[in-house]
Amino acid sequence: MANEIRPTEGELEILQILWKKGPSTVREVNDLLNDAQDKSIGYTTTLKIMQIMFEKGLLKRDDSQRTHIYTAEVREGKIQSALLDRFLNAAYKGSASKLALQLLGNHKTTPDELAEIKALIDQLEKNKPS
């Protein structure tokens, strides 16, 4: 065990792109990173990080062509869940409700989203009656 999946913030940005876009080249990822940001990131920087992510098992790659194609090797929900768990413990000492209250209080949420969350709560309450 002890298989800690713990992407850094930089790695997470790359994962977000791959989750959304699917298999991509380093250049595509790098372009998107530079689009969506204030600062600019050199091509070899992105390449290096993606190579390291590959070594860590976060990405897989097809190197049958000169231009390698990278794909996320980890599922979005799984990573989010792991990060959330960690964050919850680090910042809220594990109190999910405290986090939830602050989340809903501080951030704009659409009526639809609120309804969705409420529905989930209703369901949780039903399944756990006692």
Next chain:
Amino acid sequence: MANEIRPTEGELEILQILWKKGPSTVREVNDLLNDAQDKSIGYTTTLKIMQIMFEKGLLKRDDSQRTHIYTAEVREGKIQSALLDRFLNAAYKGSASKLALQLLGNHKTTPDELAEIKALIDQLEKNKPS
């Protein structure tokens, strides 16, 4: 501006202790850190980190006695809010509802907490009728 408050995980652990316990000495903090953990941390390590936190403005200290007393200089809710914002963007691309759903789905929440959250949602819905 550009007054980024961004405690590291290690710093956050110390803040948690100070938030809970109030003003404390380095030794007290270090003891609690070692109590509540698997790994052990040297005294001078904790001292160093707290000194750095002091320089960053995260802590204030009373050095009128030989044994200095440290106090959290930042409010718990404020730090949590800033961290949550960052985390929400990094891991969920800003979708609070996605985070909320995963949070409530994955973690055990007591009926009381669920009720509390539902009450907040009701209130949010009332205040934002259209």
Next chain:
DNA sequence: TAGTATATACGAATCGTTTCGTATACAATA
């Protein structure tokens, strides 16, 4: 007072992430 325990200060080693310069390979083209 001499010796021991405990405090802070300082500086350096280590570690992981991020960054990029440079070397090298390969492909397209003039």
Next chain:
DNA sequence: TATTGTATACGAAACGATTCGTATATACTA
């Protein structure tokens, strides 16, 4: 074929967080 553009590979610098050894000051105690 020689030039130019674009890949990957490699290595090292820079940076921040963490860790701790050691020096020094101070208090306690035998």
